[in-house]
Amino acid sequence: MTNLTELGVAALRDGFRAGDFSAREVADAFNANVAAAKALNAFIVETPDHALQAAEQADRDRSEGNLKPLSGVPIGMKDLFATKNVQTTAASHILEGFKPQYESTVSGKLWSAGAGMLGKLNLDQFAMGSSNETSYFGNVISPWRRPNDTAPLAPGGSSGGSSAAIAARLCPAATGTDTGGSIRQPAAFTGISGIKPTYGRCSRWGVVAFASSLDQAGPMANDVRDCAIMLENMAGFDPKDSTSLELAVPNWEAALSADLKGKKIGIPKEYRVDNMPAEIDALWEQGIQWLKDAGAEIVNVSLPHTKYALAAYYIIAPAEASSNLARYDGVRYGLRNLPDGAGLQDMYAATRAAGFGPEVKRRIMIGTYVLSAGFYDAYYTQAQKVRALIARDFERAFEQCDLLLTPTAPSAAFALGEKNADPLEMYLNDVFTVPTSLAGLPAMSVPGGVDAQGLPLGLQIIGRALDEQGVLNAGLAIEERAGFTARAGKWW
Amino acid sequence: MSNYRIQGATGDWEVVIGLEVHAQVVSNSKLFSGAATAFGAEQNSQVSLVDAAMPGMLPVLNGECIRQAVRTGLAINAEINRWSRFDRKNYFYADLPQGYQISQLYHPLVGEGTILIDADEKAGIPEAKHIGVERIHVEQDAGKLMHDQHPTMSYVDLNRCGVALMEIVSRPDMRSPAEAGAYVRKLRALLRYVGSCDGNMEEGSMRADVNVSVRRPGEEFGTRTETKNVNSVRFVMATIEHEANRQVDVLEAGGKIVQETRLFDPDSGTTRSMRSKEDAHDYRYFPDPDLLPLVLTEEFIEECRASLPELPDAKRARYIEQLGISAYNADVLTAEAEMARWFEKVLDNGAEPKQASNWVMSELFGALNRLGKGIADSPVSPPQAAELLALVADGTLSGTLSKQVFEIMLDTGDSPAKIVEERGLKQTSDTGAIDAVIADILGNNADKVAQYKDGKEALFGFFVGQTMKAMGGKANPQVVNELLKKALNA
Numbered sequence: 001m002t003n004l005t006e007l008g009v010a011a012l013r014d015g016f017r018a019g020d021f022s023a024r025e026v027a028d029a030f031n032a033n034v035a036a037a038k039a040l041n042a043f044i045v046e047t048p049d050h051a052l053q054a055a056e057q058a059d060r061d062r063s064e065g066n067l068k069p070l071s072g073v074p075i076g077m078k079d080l081f082a083t084k085n086v087q088t089t090a091a092s093h094i095l096e097g098f099k100p101q102y103e104s105t106v107s108g109k110l111w112s113a114g115a116g117m118l119g120k121l122n123l124d125q126f127a128m129g130s131s132n133e134t135s136y137f138g139n140v141i142s143p144w145r146r147p148n149d150t151a152p153l154a155p156g157g158s159s160g161g162s163s164a165a166i167a168a169r170l171c172p173a174a175t176g177t178d179t180g181g182s183i184r185q186p187a188a189f190t191g192i193s194g195i196k197p198t199y200g201r202c203s204r205w206g207v208v209a210f211a212s213s214l215d216q217a218g219p220m221a222n223d224v225r226d227c228a229i230m231l232e233n234m235a236g237f238d239p240k241d242s243t244s245l246e247l248a249v250p251n252w253e254a255a256l257s258a259d260l261k262g263k264k265i266g267i268p269k270e271y272r273v274d275n276m277p278a279e280i281d282a283l284w285e286q287g288i289q290w291l292k293d294a295g296a297e298i299v300n301v302s303l304p305h306t307k308y309a310l311a312a313y314y315i316i317a318p319a320e321a322s323s324n325l326a327r328y329d330g331v332r333y334g335l336r337n338l339p340d341g342a343g344l345q346d347m348y349a350a351t352r353a354a355g356f357g358p359e360v361k362r363r364i365m366i367g368t369y370v371l372s373a374g375f376y377d378a379y380y381t382q383a384q385k386v387r388a389l390i391a392r393d394f395e396r397a398f399e400q401c402d403l404l405l406t407p408t409a410p411s412a413a414f415a416l417g418e419k420n421a422d423p424l425e426m427y428l429n430d431v432f433t434v435p436t437s438l439a440g441l442p443a444m445s446v447p448g449g450v451d452a453q454g455l456p457l458g459l460q461i462i463g464r465a466l467d468e469q470g471v472l473n474a475g476l477a478i479e480e481r482a483g484f485t486a487r488a489g490k491w492w
Numbered sequence: 493m494s495n496y497r498i499q500g501a502t503g504d505w506e507v508v509i510g511l512e513v514h515a516q517v518v519s520n521s522k523l524f525s526g527a528a529t530a531f532g533a534e535q536n537s538q539v540s541l542v543d544a545a546m547p548g549m550l551p552v553l554n555g556e557c558i559r560q561a562v563r564t565g566l567a568i569n570a571e572i573n574r575w576s577r578f579d580r581k582n583y584f585y586a587d588l589p590q591g592y593q594i595s596q597l598y599h600p601l602v603g604e605g606t607i608l609i610d611a612d613e614k615a616g617i618p619e620a621k622h623i624g625v626e627r628i629h630v631e632q633d634a635g636k637l638m639h640d641q642h643p644t645m646s647y648v649d650l651n652r653c654g655v656a657l658m659e660i661v662s663r664p665d666m667r668s669p670a671e672a673g674a675y676v677r678k679l680r681a682l683l684r685y686v687g688s689c690d691g692n693m694e695e696g697s698m699r700a701d702v703n704v705s706v707r708r709p710g711e712e713f714g715t716r717t718e719t720k721n722v723n724s725v726r727f728v729m730a731t732i733e734h735e736a737n738r739q740v741d742v743l744e745a746g747g748k749i750v751q752e753t754r755l756f757d758p759d760s761g762t763t764r765s766m767r768s769k770e771d772a773h774d775y776r777y778f779p780d781p782d783l784l785p786l787v788l789t790e791e792f793i794e795e796c797r798a799s800l801p802e803l804p805d806a807k808r809a810r811y812i813e814q815l816g817i818s819a820y821n822a823d824v825l826t827a828e829a830e831m832a833r834w835f836e837k838v839l840d841n842g843a844e845p846k847q848a849s850n851w852v853m854s855e856l857f858g859a860l861n862r863l864g865k866g867i868a869d870s871p872v873s874p875p876q877a878a879e880l881l882a883l884v885a886d887g888t889l890s891g892t893l894s895k896q897v898f899e900i901m902l903d904t905g906d907s908p909a910k911i912v913e914e915r916g917l918k919q920t921s922d923t924g925a926i927d928a929v930i931a932d933i934l935g936n937n938a939d940k941v942a943q944y945k946d947g948k949e950a951l952f953g954f955f956v957g958q959t960m961k962a963m964g965g966k967a968n969p970q971v972v973n974e975l976l977k978k979a980l981n982a
Contacts, residue, residue, distance in 0.1 A: 102546070242783050323591065348584055376777075
């Protein structure tokens with residue numbers, strides 16, 4: 001019999017429909033993998049019962065001829081999405097034990113589509129981080145290792161639990177969220193695919209907020225088709241989110257095509273950064289060849305304000321975060337730290353000091369500083385201007401081309417602890433993903449190859465607003481040509 | 493120009509006043525959530541996930557609150573900004589679950605407008621005056637802390653949290669407590685006309701932050717203080733009175749006014765310092781990224797405009813010019829929407845405007861005053877009032893009789909026709925009956941008849957009185973006059 005955990009979303013769905021296996025068998029297989037992979041620390045909470053219940057429902061539905069788009073498919077849920085009666089923490093001590101009485105729109109859509117939940121996936125605390133080292137619940141360990149080296153590697157972040165779990169076959173797909181690269185960079189680090197759709201495609205309702213104007217949910221999975229299937233079941237207008245786009249959800253999977261004839265692919269020269277490993281440059285060149293091979297025309301474009309993107313991002317995102325995280329005050333839910341004789345201010349201080357990790361505190365302080373009287377214009381206003389210029393860069397580039405191709409990250413996965421000393425060095429991981437987030441554009445990472453140490457490298461495709469189809473199709477064209485089959489050897 | 497001056501030891505001081513009025517918007521649900529807004533509901537029974545700032549909750553703008561604020565803006569002839577935006581005002585407090593209030597700092601919904609306060613000689617407002625309104629913005633109210641529920645802890649009621657407020661910010665155009673009082677009253681009247689705020693200051697649905705400074709007449713503005721959350725017209729005036737005198741005392745003693753936030757103590761009628769500028773919060777305002785900019789269409793604004801009722805200034809003019817009502821009566825009758833609505837219902841039921849206005853001003857107000865009731869609780873309805881006035885107009889009731897009938901109406905709530913019918917209070921013009929009474933009276937007072945005929949014409953009143961008395965007040969006075977003249981001159 002097939003090893004069910006080797007299958008992706010489309011194969012599970014189709015095999016289940018064809019009667020090759022039951023949903024129960026699928027859930028059992030993934031539950032077993034999850035239970036056996038504690039060493040990866042990919043899950044904060046495992047929910048095997050949720051997966052089983054959904055599976056049993058799917059089996060009943062199948063017998064009644066009532067199949068749903070994701071019937072038979074269990075998935076992982078990033079612990080940033082509120083899940084009813086299931087602890088939701090954003091990987092922070094301050095929300096430890098918090099069980100929402102509500103279900104996020106995106107997770108609710110997935111359950112309605114028949115998916116089951118294997119568990120709540122670990123992440124960087126409040127999605128702040130690029131290596132999954134800021135979680136209160138411990139680091140996520142990438143299933144990938146360097147040859148002859150047991151040093152734990154970063155699965156990327158913030159959706160590092162999602163990327164590690166998929167790469168280790170603990171779940172066929174997972175939700176991620178991407179504020180500055182949190183879907184794409186971990187996907188690149190672990191040799192999987194992930195797409196951040198256009199800002200507003202997926203509702204933010206019930207997703208613990210990091211930076212509201214940037215946060216966007218998206219899927220992570222083994223391949224492009226699985227991402228398309230997942231995204232179709234996550235996206236859609238939500239009147240409860242004022243920034244949600246009132247648009248029908250396209251049938252992305254059905255329109256997948258690796259034929260890029262007539263498409264122009266732009267290569268932004270500003271993405272050739274200093275000190276970029278030659279392997280990444282080579283992969284980029286390879287990607288260009290693959291897209292040419294798929295029929296696309298390659299054009300050189302310029303995104304002149306790229307060099308300001310990271311600075312602008314690390315003003316805007318912390319500014320919004322400093323305000324979004326004000327609600328964690330110990331009054332209504334989550335952690336309350338009330339020292340003897342403490343007044344209100346003391347309780348706030350004690351609760352937040354104990355509840356937030358160092359990276360969260362750092363960003364709250366940065367955000368508070370850049371919004372403070374006297375500095376607002378120099379930082380926040382200026383950053384917003386830069387943001388507008390970056391969006392305009394993309395608009396102009398898209399007058400010359402349909403899609404952009406870049407590397408996803410400036411390096412392969414690094415070892416845990418390797419980049420902790422200097423936050424700025426960690427922030428540089430997002431250098432290729434942040435501009436797209438600032439512009440709200442759809443972008444995806446697909447695995448392109450491995451570096452000299454056998455670690456995965458990703459290529460990023462960026463599209464015009466709402467052109468997820470173009471992005472997915474180019475991703476598919478690369479996927480078909482890259483023939484990426486490298487896998488992390490099982491050591492856990 | 494106001495001639496209100498504080499007489500200091502070193503000369504006269506002029507007071508400069510600006511008001512920020514917070515008016516709770518009339519709407520069924522809150523500004524950014526679906527929770528209800530009813531006053532006096534059980535604690536924490538009107539709190540949505542959004543109001544409690546649960547993780548991942550998002551605000552969704554309630555269009556009705558915007559419609560009400562736009563209508564209010566139109567009512568003060570203000571600029572309606574087609575593009576406005578919500579900002580977060582960040583601070584920590586237990587009555588503010590989000591840790592920020594959603595407000596509008598940079599781009600308010602409503603821009604420059606103006607409110608006309610009427611002349612009131614007695615109050616020291618010699619002529620009508622336009623008070624500038626700088627802006628109206630829309631924002632969330634906070635919850636309410638309760639300190640009396642537990643010996644060591646405070647409790648919080650989030651029912652009010654997230655309810656829509658309009659902050660109506662005046663220019664520093666007022667120069668006396670009376671002007672400020674007139675401004676608040678006029679604003680309240682306008683809000684009630686528009687229906688965008690119920691104006692109940694005692695329930696907290698309208699409260700004012702009072703900005704006061706003093707200066708030598710005509711000189712530059714002085715440093716101001718802001719007294720927060722003053723909740724009645726009287727207290728607004730008292731705040732200004734006290735604060736202006738305090739400032740003059742400080743300045744004349746060689747001191748300086750510190751820009752600070754103060755609190756008004758209704759018991760002592762004084763203000764005290766709450767926090768100085770140095771301790772002021774840094775609110776770190778920035779555009780709320782959960783909300784899109786608010787863009788209004790011309791169509792929406794026109795709909796708002798079309799939905800406005802006739803406003804007090806226009807109504808007053810119409811009463812005077814078209815209905816022939818005296819200026820004073822028109823002032824009083826249009827001052828409050830509810831009063832005007834009551835009065836116009838009387839007219840709708842066929843009453844003649846001038847007669848009706850006089851009756852309302854004297855009889856009705858007299859009675860309501862006596863009973864300690866407002867127009868809303870009047871025991872007599874507008875149709876009943878119109879019916880009473882009709883009975884006077886058609887001669888069924890004399891003035892005296894109508895007063896009697898009205899008293900009975902107030903007691904019983906019966907219709908005037910029923911009272912007239914049942915108690916036989918109808919005025920009579922029966923000349924035979926009146927003539928008989930006159931003959932009797934003249935016969936019994938032969939001496940006075942003689943005096944009258946000798947030229948003591950003042951005695952005519954005596955005969956009228958006697959006749960009316962004998963007729964039980966029911967005789968038509970005009971008929972009595974005619975018949976008496978005829979009899980005496982016979």
